[in-house]
Amino acid sequence: MSLVEKKKRARTKVEKTDRRSFILSEAREMIDESGFDGVTMAGLAKRAGLAKGTLYLYVKTKEELFAQLFVEALTEYVSAVIPYLEDDAALIDAMMREAQAVPLFLPLMARLTTIIEANLSEEALIATKRAVGGEGMRLATEMAVARAMGSTEAFELVHALVVALQGAAQLAVPRPAFFDDLPEDVRGIYEQSNAEVAFTTTARLILKGAQ
Amino acid sequence: MSLVEKKKRARTKVEKTDRRSFILSEAREMIDESGFDGVTMAGLAKRAGLAKGTLYLYVKTKEELFAQLFVEALTEYVSAVIPYLEDDAALIDAMMREAQAVPLFLPLMARLTTIIEANLSEEALIATKRAVGGEGMRLATEMAVARAMGSTEAFELVHALVVALQGAAQLAVPRPAFFDDLPEDVRGIYEQSNAEVAFTTTARLILKGAQ
DNA sequence: TTAATTAAATGACCAATGGTCACTTATTGC
DNA sequence: GCAATAAGTGACCATTGGTCATTTAATTAA
Structure with missing residues (x-):
């Protein structure tokens, strides 16, 4: 019991x-x-x-709680993506699929700097920054191995993909309660610019540029 | 008087x-x-x-006020960037320079979906979505002309650059009051991952991939 | 000039929410 | 069974976005 x-x-x-x-x-x-x-x-x-x-x-505080949840989600996310680093298409697919599959990852990432980190105590901020930075390093290291790249290029590529994900995450936001009442053209904007499309098209160009 | x-x-x-x-x-x-x-x-x-x-x-509300400020800043931003669409390096430079030069643009963009739009009345959301979408269209149209691209490719390129800017904007956040007390390695994370570096490296790859 | 009317301006008030602390009480060890 | 410890509690506080009955400046009518 x-x-x-x-x-x-x-x-x-x-x-x-x-x-x-x-x-x-x-x-x-x-x-x-x-x-x-x-x-x-x-x-x-x-x-x-x-x-x-x-x-x-x-x-300690509401944001310290969110920060811990995000770090856990991020760790899970990075681990889930690592097996797919070699092939461009597989990587794009894995990054988006796992972003949606790991609970809370996108909504927390979308609010990481502006809401969560902005309200953290010094101690919690240090822990969060180190953990997030560490996961980025882990991903970059694995990327260098998987793609036989120089570590500088791998780091740059990961950086760009994370920026794209961070941007795309901004679109992973709940629709308003009155969504169905919105005019057709505005609903169309929602359909057209969702996190998945945003990340996929951006990541494709990034990876093509990194070749 | x-x-x-x-x-x-x-x-x-x-x-x-x-x-x-x-x-x-x-x-x-x-x-x-x-x-x-x-x-x-x-x-x-x-x-x-x-x-x-x-x-x-x-x-009407605090967020309606922010939304209007953002739309004004965005319009100014797009107008300022349009003269520099042709050359890759000039475009990257202009996009970042103007993002920092147009007052409030980055901080408002960083909070657009998660904070501002999330708290808008239906009427204000419609107006905001249309205005933002319209500026995106304007930029894409000019891009197609300046680069003699197909409108689909131009739209995709603009989309990717905006996603990158949206992601980079997340890093344009005020440093904590206790920044100077932070351990060296954590301060290093701040130095290393700022909005300018994030956008520049990402945009460079995107534009290279779009060639 | 004065009185009546209109609507801009006001600030006390409300509800929601993150966070605190003096007090209560379950649990442990003697 | 009793005293000591510390986990648990919820009334309370401060902040903040937003409202509305009332006040009053400005305009119009008499």
């Missing part, structure tokens, strides 16, 4: 990390269901069966 | 549009000085010498 079901107090180290993990997983589901902006700390506490004050025993 | 100096009431159509213009220009300066997140409606009202309720006679 889990901590959560019994509503027991978390006394040991293990129980505390379990409770924190549970909070993170509830947060993940909440973003999935209600979107990034639909997450409130009061709502998350309620959902996790805790008082707000208790939630804050396990999480 | 202006409306503002005399604290007169705005009775005529002209006086009202003047007052609204004044509010917009104060908002611009406020973003410039205090950053996007430093703008509050109470602060803006005070700065403009108005009560908050008066501010809301001229502006």
Whole structure:
């Protein structure tokens, strides 16, 4: 019987990390269901069966929580993409497919610098920047190996692809509630400029240019 | 003697549009000085010498105000870039130079979809989407002419460059107040991945791939 | 000139939300 | 069974975007 079901107090180290993990997983589901902006700390506490004050025993701030979720998603994403670095078409496909498959990756990436990092404590910012930078290095290193490139070129290529992904992620935003009422031409803009098309066309040109 | 100096009431159509213009220009300066997140409606009202309720006679919501500022900046940006479409190096240079030169362009672009558009009324969203889409069309049309490309290729190229700019804009974010206290390696990440480098390397690959 | 009318201006007020802390109480060890 | 420890709680606070009943400047009519 889990901590959560019994509503027991978390006394040991293990129980505390379990409770924190549970909070993170509830947060993940909440973003999935209600979107990034639909997450409130009061709502998350309620959902996790805790008082707000208790939630804050396990999480320093809202953004520190999002930062941790993003770093985890990014690590998963990079690992998922690494097997496909060699072939251009396979890489483009994998980068977009995994971006959509790894939960929360795109919505969190879209808000990384302007919202999440902008509200981080010094300590959390250091940890986040290092983790994100480290994953970029990992990807670049693997890229150099897979493509037998110089590390400088590999780094540049990864940088460009990440910039493209960051830009495309801006389009992975929930449609407005009144989407169906929008005029035809405006709906058309939504259809036409979605994250997938944006990333695919941009990445194709980047990879062609990198040959 | 202006409306503002005399604290007169705005009775005529002209006086009202003047007052609204004044509010917009104060908002611009406020973003410039205090950053996007430093703008509050109470602060803006005070700065403009108005009560908050008066501010809301001229502006529907905070995001509607930002959306209008962005559309104006985008129009100015596109016009400034159009003379440089032919040569690759000149285009990259112009796109980045003007992005930094046009006030507010990068910070507003970085927040366009996740913050600004996400909080717009249907009416304001329609106007914004149309205006932004229109500027994209304008740029693509000029690109096709300047480079003697097919309109499909021109549109694709513009799309990719805009995605790159959108991604790079995410890095045009104010440094934290405690930047100088950050460890050397973390400061290095900031130095290394700034908007200019990100856009330049990405755009270079895109343009090379588009040849 | 004065009174009546219009609508611009005001700021107290509200709701939502992130975060805090004095107090309560479950759990452990003696 | 009792005292000590610390996890848990929720009322409370500050900030902020936005509203509206009331005030009052400016215009028009008498």
